[in-house]
Amino acid sequence: MSNGSPYLLSLGLSKSLLALVWIAGPLSGTLVQPYVGLKSDNCRIRWGKRRPFIVGGAVATIVSLMVLAWTRELVGGFLSIFGADRESQSVKTCIILWAVLFVYILDFSINVIQAATRAFAVDCAPTHQQEAANAWIMRASGIGNIVGYISGYLNLPKILPWLGNSQFKVLCAIASFTLGATVAISCSTVPERDPSHEDTPDGGDGIIAFFKSLFRSVRKLPPQIRRVCEVQFFAWIGWFPFLFYITTYIGEIYVEPFFEANPNMTPDEVDATWEKATRVGTFALLIFALTTFTSSVFLPFIIPPTFKPPPPPSTTPLTPTTPVGSLSASGYFTPKKPASARVSLFIRLCSALTSAIQIPSLTLRRAWLLSHLMFAACMWLTFLVRSTTAGTILVALVGVPWALTCWAPFALISSEISKRDAIRRGLLHTGTHEAALVAAGEDEAGAEGADQAGVVLGIHNVAIAAPQVIATLVSSAIFRVLQKPRGAPGDNSVAWVLRFGGCCAVVAAWLTLRVKEEKEMLEDVERVARVDRRLD
Incomplete structure (x- = not known):
């Protein structure tokens, strides 16, 4: 996106229209992901529920990236066949319209693959590995961010001239190749449950039927998932x-002493000063990405997993009464090749080290709660920041709560979805009243399909994308009141927008207290059991 805006501006798109273009992000996140989630939940192709959407979204994303990168050449070359001048205003207008169209197609395609990939991870990983799976998703995303920021600094056309003559073209080519390779590896190596034998869900295929089903799912969401969405x-x-504005905030700190020393700069001088300020802000984002990745690597090791792995099935000798195909018989006749002594020792050492650094009282819910408070504190510390160094340190610290924001809610939701599916299939028994209803097929969420991975993650994404509208409106109001003319000293409007975000984080922290932990649910079951025993 950081390279997308300059590219669109280079095509002749005005800054006033640029904001309308980037509405595609929240718009597609609000509409596409729930739709794709619902459709993939209802997919009954033998290839799997999610794979068709992952592959389709990847193909559409790659095509959109390449067409967008070569828009000027494609549109100009096509219209020149009919005698149009490539430098004419009408051709430039067609180029802009074509580019905007494919920005929207690109955003929609990305949301297709995001929705399907998240649900793919939920479907394929067992309940006790959901937190680890989402942690690896977070780490992979962190690596991608770091590589992206570093690529932005490099002169890619000089390094890889055969991929394009501009930074944007080379970046699109690299992204397309990487996406194609990773999707091919995931879809070919990760097995997915065959859904062709599952019951075909009822309901129509039209838009009205989709919205009706979506609203029913929102109303019938499992309580735990609903609480997470409210926090989000x-x-x-x-x-x-x-x-949106942290780069501008760091830039304002950088330009402030220059504007105070010379409040009568020419427009060219102001632009030159802000160009340097933007580079300083971009460097702060690179540090932010590094902190986020570092946190994503270490935090999952110090936070104990919510669910323990199930014990391995016991293997007993085959007897005349042993059912054919049972776990015991299967385990008896298909012994696993024992690991080497060195591998076993390494595994034991890693397990011991992980257990030693874990903080037993730091659950995932509590870590998420602390991340909200840490983010709020960092935003309020803007009252004290006066230098770009302090601002960069502040941005780096925000990488810690950002890592948890990218991990904790997804892990909590994924674990809940997987747990309910395991209970329904008889693979997990928790003893709670809700679990009994799920196992018996009498829970409202299961009856309405409101606990399926696709639709739940789609609704969760709505809870993420919709706030962008509110944040934009409030930010615009603050800017209208506090923003000063460009080049004037004393403009701290962005800082107040960030402080508003800190206040919202406090509300999120309070709502996080309502999110149940698995331990609390089990304690409730034990408490009810004790009361029942006393009554008996």
């Missing part, structure tokens, strides 16, 4: 101002 709604009202 307020958390992301706070996060969007940071993600």
